Amino acid sequence: MEVSAEALTDKYNYFLFDCDGVLWDQEEPIEGAIEFIKYLTGKGKTVFFVTNSSWRGQIEVYEQFKRIGFEMGSEIESSQFYSATSSAVSYCKNALKSKKIFVFGLEGVSAEIRRQGLEAVEPPKDYYENSRCGEAEFEEMQSDPTIDTLICGYTNKWTYKMLCYASILIRSGTHFVASNIDNVWSTGTRQMPGGGSIMKMLEAAGGKKPIIIGKPSKILFDTIIEEHKLEDVPLDEFIMIGDKLDTDIKFGENIGIDTMLVLTGVTTKSNYSETKDDPTKPVPTYVSERLPEVNLE
Ligand SMILES: [Mg+2]
Numbered sequence: 001m002e003v004s005a006e007a008l009t010d011k012y013n014y015f016l017f018d019c020d021g022v023l024w025d026q027e028e029p030i031e032g033a034i035e036f037i038k039y040l041t042g043k044g045k046t047v048f049f050v051t052n053s054s055w056r057g058q059i060e061v062y063e064q065f066k067r068i069g070f071e072m073g074s075e076i077e078s079s080q081f082y083s084a085t086s087s088a089v090s091y092c093k094n095a096l097k098s099k100k101i102f103v104f105g106l107e108g109v110s111a112e113i114r115r116q117g118l119e120a121v122e123p124p125k126d127y128y129e130n131s132r133c134g135e136a137e138f139e140e141m142q143s144d145p146t147i148d149t150l151i152c153g154y155t156n157k158w159t160y161k162m163l164c165y166a167s168i169l170i171r172s173g174t175h176f177v178a179s180n181i182d183n184v185w186s187t188g189t190r191q192m193p194g195g196g197s198i199m200k201m202l203e204a205a206g207g208k209k210p211i212i213i214g215k216p217s218k219i220l221f222d223t224i225i226e227e228h229k230l231e232d233v234p235l236d237e238f239i240m241i242g243d244k245l246d247t248d249i250k251f252g253e254n255i256g257i258d259t260m261l262v263l264t265g266v267t268t269k270s271n272y273s274e275t276k277d278d279p280t281k282p283v284p285t286y287v288s289e290r291l292p293e294v295n296l297e
Helices: 005-011 033-042 060-070 084-093 107-115 135-140 160-171 194-206 219-227 245-255 269-275
Strands: 014-016 046-051 079-083 100-104 119-121 149-152 174-179 182-184 191-193 236-240 258-262 286-288
Touching: 005 033, 005 149, 005 191, 033 046, 033 060, 033 084, 046 060, 046 107, 060 079, 060 084, 060 107, 079 084, 079 219, 084 107, 084 149, 084 174, 084 219, 100 107, 100 160, 107 119, 149 194, 149 269, 160 194, 236 245
Parallel strands: 014 046, 014 236, 046 079, 100 119, 100 149, 149 174, 236 258, 258 286
Antiparallel strands: 182 191
16 A cells, blocks of 8 residues: 555654665665655654664664765754664663673674673684684683673674684573574675574574564564653554565564555565565555655745
């Protein structure tokens, strides 16, 4: 069902956006996206940005938003941005009361942990340079009992030795939190291993399932509600807009809010028509080829 910008603003007050494939493609804005966000803020609507990035924190996503051309003075603040990374750290801080977190991920994760006032522990340099680990060395490996949590995100810098150490932490009872379940992403003709593949490796080695934070997990939404004190807002005032059925639309379904699928990213007109009758897929409230056109006076 197509829907106009007016109908959306009549019905909803809180708009949650996925970023890639909805607002921008790599470093280019998607046609009409800047105008649509301007239109919403002009109408006094509240917007939030929720991305499954497991290697960028809140500030990095906000910087990208501005760099791409969505700069709107003080109308939109960094606190309206949520990445799977920033939400994972918020969850560790608020729900798990974590203080010292081991990072199985990239630098953006450590930066986000420090931004939120917690201690980030990265693997020793030696774990990168000397990546082998034999049985004797494994037996001798000392785990740090003051590390209370391990966050796993996408990383292309990991070694077997690091995996050995992480498995010891997880098996000794450290909280295991993962910020991304996307097994792969498309590079055009191939599927490249993503954060979900790394997570499953740790899950197998550590013998424990992680707490998953990114979309479609409702935990990311709960973080927004808590941090912006929106507990009293009825769910029918929210809408989630995204380009991926399994993450974005499923996220809306898990929360219990309306959703809009746009066909400007991963889901296209042709692949949507192939999957739309699949009973295992979530059903969006609206489907639109692109974000609704607006008239900016
Ligand atoms: Mg997307």
